[in-house]
Amino acid sequence: MAFSTMVSLDRSITTNLEHGAIKTRPAKSNGIWCHMLLPCILCTYCLMDSVSGLYKVVTVLSCGLFSYCSLFVTFLSMSSLIVKEPDYGGCMTSSLISTLMLYDFSFSFLTSTLTMFSFLWLLRYCLMKCPMTFTIGEAMIVLQGVILFAVSSVIRFLVKNQDENEDLSYIYFIVQVVLVAVALMVTVLFSLSKGLRSVKTLISIVLTGGTFILILFHYKLGPDFIPQFLKYVFINNNRGKLMVFWIILTGLSVCALLLRTQLAVKADTVTRKTFHVLASLVFLSGILLDLPLMLLAAGIGLGLIVFVEALRISDIEPVTTVLQAAFLVYSDEKDCGRFAMTPLYLYIGLASPLLLVPFYQPKYTLELLSGVLSIGVGDTAASWFGSKYGVNKWSDSSKTMEGTAFNILSQVATVYALILFDLLDTRYAIFRTAIAATVTSLVEAKTDQVDNLVLPFTMLIALQFTRLIC
Structure with missing residues (x-):
């Protein structure tokens, strides 16, 4: 009914x-x-x-x-x-x-x-x-x-x-300042008349936004905030190795983007999923090894993604042309509007559990990984396996049953591997993942909404309700 x-x-x-x-x-x-x-x-x-x-x-x-x-x-x-x-x-x-x-x-x-x-x-x-x-x-x-x-x-x-934890208060303040500065810069950018939209104006806006950030940091965090920030990011808790790993992954993503853009060859679905894997590795390592640093990086990264997307549609040459060329190569059929929402949804899907899950304790680690498991692992695996070996399609859908089955298996296998290497300590993790992955995979097979947006939320809800039976 x-x-x-x-x-x-x-x-x-x-x-x-x-x-x-x-x-x-x-x-x-x-x-x-x-x-x-x-x-x-x-x-x-x-x-x-x-x-x-x-x-x-x-x-x-x-x-x-x-x-x-x-x-x-x-x-x-x-x-x-x-x-x-x-x-x-x-x-x-x-x-x-x-x-x-x-x-x-x-x-x-x-x-x-x-x-x-x-x-x-x-x-x-x-x-x-x-x-x-x-x-x-x-x-x-x-x-x-x-x-x-x-x-x-x-x-x-x-x-x-x-x-509130002092560490989290420090992170929230930095993220809030960065996002406010980005919002102000984007507002100014779109308020410019066509004649003022130039690289010179862009540099002025960025410098002004940077100055705004520095003034607030100086006022709130003190005159030594720069060495304090660098120490927090690279030295405290041996974070240097994790940062190097993230930098390498970011470099690989940029290289792949530039190479494909120069070739001007339209990326297929499986190729686009490469970015799902690279982004998921960042969030997977951050959530498992250093949640506060991951939260800080996720907030700053969101600001950068929004600003880059604003530049793409700002009509500032040659910046807009370069970014638009990359977008045309990697966009899919769902990016038919003015904004490139699919990559933004990917980022939101991976990062949103960091805000929605109220506690950063081992008991909740599986729920924090809901975005990584549903779109970084499951959706990517389903796309690859379904395109290679899929035969039987779901009714009224282009998704295959084989891809859906591999979606479930890949998520369960990932959780099993994390437990095997003592990276995950959540009770009944495999059982809960099997149930949540099944629900999420069926939604992925039948929905025509953007997977990157709805699957992490669906999996998080499923994981919440598995706590009632475990």
Whole structure:
């Protein structure tokens, strides 16, 4: 009954989007189930673990966003006007839900209202101004993540958490400053008139952004912050070897990118998965060997990826031409909009468990690896094996049953290898992985949403529920 209702809603939404001339990313479905993933993860952790006050606030806000998304989907199944014309009724209802679930009324009402209205504005903007970039579900889950991350960062900056680890406070401050600087630089970049878009202007923007970062670091961390940072990254806890390993992997990725771009030969799916493997090795080694350093690197890396993508569409020559050439070689059929979302989704899929999992203890290591296992190992293995040996295809899908089976086996084998080398110490890890990998592989076989985005969240939810039976 629920499935048939979902299908009926999806068809109505597709019809209304066509009538309203709203161009979403071409796909067989709109992915209207995706908006459930993030709130489900946050609520489950709140129910199963003793999480921090900030985590509870973000969870409650996610419930408000979930209620708004549900209303949005319902209204969109009736008319496309919900996208084109501002309708704040759903925002007020969802804000009220969040307010009633929080504690202090003034803080709750202000936070929830700003969250809901920001989400509404961004959702309408992305669907109207970024044609063929998102499906409805992809837009919802991406913007849920953006809004909740921004709100949590602001709260963490304004309200000092006495229970927070000093190491994590140091990392969060650096990441926040870098991301704010990137946001400001990107805003200035797109505010420039066409005549000012030059390399000289770009250098000025970068230097100004760098100066902004240095001033804040100097003010907060002291005049010796540069040697302090270098010591933290390269010397503390013997991190030098790990950093060298990451630098080598990054160098290999850049070399592969440049070589393929010079050849101007379109990369196939298996070739693109090479970057999945290299990126996954970075996150796998970081999560297993040095989580704080991985968190720091992931935050700074996100800023760099966003800035590079902004440069690609900024019309600053010759930078834009070079980046666009690389994009055309490595893009797939899902990158048909203005933005290159697939590589960004890959990065988010690998890094998001670092923010969603509330504790960095051995008990939670398997959940921290949900992105690595689902897209770095499973999806890559399924793609390779399915293209080479796949014969029997799933109904209404281009994915093969052989690829799905190898997806499951590769994830279980990876976890077994980690246990064998004493790198993973999570109870019932193989059993839990087998169940979660099966669920994730079936979703991968049937969904037409971007795998890099939805699979890590799906696997994380599956791993959460395996804790109930283990």
